Amino acid sequence: MPCRTRGDISGAICCLLMAVDIRKRRYASTCNRKRIFCCVGFALLLLVICIILVAVFVVVKKRIVQSGQPFASMDTLQFFNVTDGLAVTWYNGDMSKKQMEDVLSSDAMMLEADVTLGGSPSGQDETTVPSVARDNTLQEWMEAILDANLNGRKKGVKLNMKHDKVIGPTLKVLQAMKDSIVIPVWIHADILLGPGTNKTMINPMQLFSQIDQIYPAVTLSVAWASDSSQTSYTQSIMEEMYSLIKNLKQPVSITVRAALVKNAWPNLKWLLSQNSNFTLTVWNPSGVTDKEGTDLYDLLYVRNNWYIEKIFYDLPGTKFKEFQELSVTAGSPLNFFDVKDRDAIDITWAHAANSIADMEMALKSDVMMLEADILLRGQGTASQTDIPIMAHPPAIDSDNTFQNWFTNVVQTKKGLKLDFKSIGAVEPCLQILNSSRGSLRQPVWLNADILVGPNAAGSKPVDAAEFISVIQQNFPQATLSIGWKTAWNNSSTNEGYTQAMVEEMAGICINLTQPITFPVRAIAVRPSWPQLKWLLDQSLSYSLTIWTTAADDLKQADMQWVRDQGYDEDRIYYDLPDSLMPRRNREGEKTYKEGHEL
Known part of the structure; x- marks a missing residue:
């Protein structure tokens, strides 16, 4: 196609090349000189338009980010086609390659993994490769889960940050796979000191900043570092948590120990009521048995007093099944009949x-x-x-x-x-x-x-x-x-x-x-x-x-x-x-x- 009839950049380049060639041959025809000038002018015009479009795109993108518009995090309940947080099941255990097929074939929906560097819990290994087990890198693990989803086995992931050093490498793995990730991704970290402990915490500002810069399309799961102490979550630590998470763009799930949740419920209810984007995740240490002796009626007390779509239950073994049954027969009719305004x-x-x-x-x-x-x-x-x-x-x-x-x-x-x-x-x-x-x-x-x-x-x-x-x-x-x-x-x-x-x-x-x-x-x-x-x-x-x-x-x-x-x-x-x-x-x-x- 003659370059003068092509209205794209390649046409402009073609015209420029032709102009150069013509000049080399000293083609002196008046008609040809006019054609050269037209082609050069057209090419320059297209170049200016491209520069303007790129500049506009950069400015608009910057304004969107500055406006606080939420990122497109995958909604967990919507992904699994359920309306109740109790319908979501969890697995937190061995993530070795040998165990993966059993995990992917299980009825667990959300798979939790502790992310370390090279499989080292301390995060002190020289390697910068994030792993979920000594023989299973985060990338390999994610690829297996994404393949399972393609084959109809729906799974989401929850990545527990065990050390500040794993945050950046973990997010870079997710960023590199972003075009393939069509599942819920939760990033969890203990960011404040909680009841009965002085454990090391993840730096919250570093965590939030790196998420926003590298891979923002996540649900943030935040918690207080705590142990099985009977000391409760106080109002003051609720307010401290709120000061850190109130301006986050992502959905936020606040994670609390199941054994402490009833006594702290007035304070937790206050925190949840501050933002419709907040949910609660009630958890017990992983394992077949409940080592902390959580009373299921304590959990029912909480469930009957809040919106069922706003609380997830990460409970071990038979405790989860028992609570599912209890939440029906002794549960609030408002939950059972899905009374949306809880009236x-x-x-x-x-x-x-x-x-x-x-x-x-x-x-x-x-x-x-x-x-x-x-x-x-x-x-x-x-x-x-x-x-x-x-x-x-x-x-x-x-x-x-x-x-x-x-x-x-x-x-x-x-x-x-x-x-x-x-x-x-x-x-x-x-x-x-x-x-x-x-x-x-x-x-x-x-x-x-x-x-x-x-x-x-x-x-x-x-x-x-x-x-x-x-x-x-x-x-x-x-x-x-x-x-x-x-x-x-x-x-x-x-x-x-x-x-x-x-x-x-x-x-x-x-x-x-x-x-x-x-x-x-x-x-x-x-x-x-x-x-x-x-x-x-x-x-x-x-x-x-x-x-x-x-x-x-x-x-x-x-x-x-x-x-x-x-x-x-x-x-x-x-x-x-x-x-x-x-x-x-x-x-x-x-x-x-x-x-x-x-």
Whole structure:
């Protein structure tokens, strides 16, 4: 193609060469001289345009970096197509080449490796090659994982920086492989001194600077150097951590020891609430057993009080599986039903789903929690049996046994609220639950009136000590729903929940580890609010479930008043008819989005 018809740089170069050649031949034609001048001018114009474009690109790139625009780190939950941090599984162990095939074939999603230089934990080897085992360099390890992903075995990586010297070489390996890395990459480092230790830390400023300069597309996992000391994470070290990470562009996961997490939860919750980009990773030292004796109910306490997509659980051996099961049956309905703004007003209820017809109707509905009453067939008569049936006093018979009711409900995604009207019915029902633990995939609430409450002097509640003892022996993996026997007279002065009543309940609950909800009669809640608030304030694992009867002269305004007190929305359930439900999102209430952007 003649150079004059080509509109690219190669055409310009062609013209320049032609001009030189023409000059050498002293081609004096006037027409040719004009052609030469045109070609040279066109080439110079293209050169100027290229210089301008390069300059503009450099300036724009610099402005993007200076603006704090986040880098494109791979979202871990999105990559694995899950919405719950508990669904992500972890492996931290032998990363030798011999072990790699077993690791890549396992169900672990995130593979953790301690990165050293030449396999030396001290980082003092002369070699500058980062390794994850003495026979496995970081590059070889990454290549094996990336190949596994290409073959459908999804894995992410978490690289633990054990020494300042490994940071740069590690990031350079990642940078060299950047076009192939399409998986989550976490960079972990202990950057501050934590409870009970004086270990050497990674320099945080050096870490953050090198990540930004060399390979910024990571999730940063930061922690306090700590040991198994029972000293907790204090508010002051939370504030120190926040001062270091508040301006980072990358997603940040704050890593804490599982054995210490409950006692530190108010401080950790404060830190997490500062930025929607922060998550929590709860971990135990690797190994088959939990050497630090983490209480799973402590972890449940934390899980039930925060967003499930914001907490990861790196737990060893069977502890992880046990916690997964516990988090369902004793977990918050807000988590199970994926209530996005964690507002308990959204949980819906079906009552007295006792007969087969009522049960089937409730199962076909869109309600979330099914409440049913249980007693022994022939309860209190000479013909009493040991068969638990679904009935509410004064009825003592039913066309539906608990076994049949449970068999039908357990196949659905409805939550179970079992209201025991007889202490004798508790153990046989819990034995059925325990024998079916492997198939239980929904929240289980165990309810009984265990104390004498407002206007109910002379009533006979279920024996509190026996009820709790039977639960602990047979099926403790549930939420306890324990309340008071109550009565109400719409035409005379009534008693509310007194301070003595709530203190008696608090004394019963003080040593219990399960989540506890207190069912309270709606018409008595407003006049008793100071006492009920006091009870709720004793533990974040406590909640209220507000219920009513058709006979009570309850006003919607009373429920709106309770809502307007602004107490934790995730800790007050409203088991009420639609006409009595409080309105949501009134002035002063936070939406889900606003709550995440604190």
